[in-house]
Amino acid sequence: MTIKEYVAKQKQLLCIEVEGLQVKPSFVIIQVNDDPASDSYIRGKIKDAGEVGIEVKLDKLSPTISEEGLLKVVNKYNNDPKVHGLIVQMPLPKHISEDRVKLSVNPKKDIDGFHPLSHLNPCTPQGIIDYLESENIAIEGKSALVIGRSNIVGKPMAKLLLNKNATVTIVHSRTKKDDLLNLLARADIIVVAVGKKWFVSEEPLKESAVIIDVGINRVDGVLYGDVKPERNVALQTPVPGGVGLLTRLRLLKNLLEAYYEICNN
Numbered sequence: 001m002t003i004k005e006y007v008a009k010q011k012q013l014l015c016i017e018v019e020g021l022q023v024k025p026s027f028v029i030i031q032v033n034d035d036p037a038s039d040s041y042i043r044g045k046i047k048d049a050g051e052v053g054i055e056v057k058l059d060k061l062s063p064t065i066s067e068e069g070l071l072k073v074v075n076k077y078n079n080d081p082k083v084h085g086l087i088v089q090m091p092l093p094k095h096i097s098e099d100r101v102k103l104s105v106n107p108k109k110d111i112d113g114f115h116p117l118s119h120l121n122p123c124t125p126q127g128i129i130d131y132l133e134s135e136n137i138a139i140e141g142k143s144a145l146v147i148g149r150s151n152i153v154g155k156p157m158a159k160l161l162l163n164k165n166a167t168v169t170i171v172h173s174r175t176k177k178d179d180l181l182n183l184l185a186r187a188d189i190i191v192v193a194v195g196k197k198w199f200v201s202e203e204p205l206k207e208s209a210v211i212i213d214v215g216i217n218r219v220d221g222v223l224y225g226d227v228k229p230e231r232n233v234a235l236q237t238p239v240p241g242g243v244g245l246l247t248r249l250r251l252l253k254n255l256l257e258a259y260y261e262i263c264n265n
């Protein structure tokens with residue numbers, strides 16, 4: 001199934017699940033920036049939530065708000081029993097500590113999976129694992145290559161693949177070109193999350209390889225992935241219409257998990 005088909009089907013199932021709930025699941029997005037990319041991500045999250053019957057509120061704060069001011073707002077939602085999930089959209093203004101804010105979110109409501117005590121995993125890597133499993137793509141024993149080591153994608157992706165018993169290698173901006181080429185040529189599963197248009201282009205790959213392209217690179221108004229399209233491999237996720245949809249779907253699923261945890265306790 002393509003990612004679009006998979007996400008549409010999963011959303012139908014979520015819609016039915018939410019319809020059967022007495023209390024409507026709800027989450028809050030706190031935005032403290034004027035970043036157009038964030039605006040676009042947030043629009044996507046609000047649209048998805050609406051489609052499956054989940055309530056969402058956007059609380060847009062001035063980028064000049066103090067750290068203490070933001071923490072107070074976070075705390076208000078942490079303690080509001082009608083709110084089951086809480087997202088503080090990144091990036092934050094420079095005068096606010098990202099770590100402090102991430103640690104301030106009630107771990108039970110942390111649907112981004114950013115808090116070390118959160119029971120949930122970050123949405124992009126977990127969404128990718130969900131899709132690989134839905135396609136019956138074996139992970140155990142496979143050689144997985146993760147390109148990029150961000151806290152949101154690369155590192156948690158490597159951890160989740162490792163937990164599924166893949167043999168995982170992480171490469172990054174300081175990796176030797178030769179090493180990268182050798183690893184690419186041997187990898188069964190390749191996750192590319194470096195944020196550079198067509199970072200992987202013509203390098204030799206296995207025909208049986210699965211490529212997951214996490215890149216969203218806007219150049220002159222056009223979106224490009226981190227991988228040149230239509231490589232000769234078993235599966236390559238498209239950009240747009242690929243991993244972004246998986247991330248958004250996983251956010252809804254994380255919210256429902258948080259909802260059950262909060263409402264059943």
Ligand code: GUN
Binds near residue numbers: 087088089090112
């Ligand atoms: N900024 C870019 N991606 C994300 C995300 O997944 N969650 C939050 N909170 N901010 C982001």
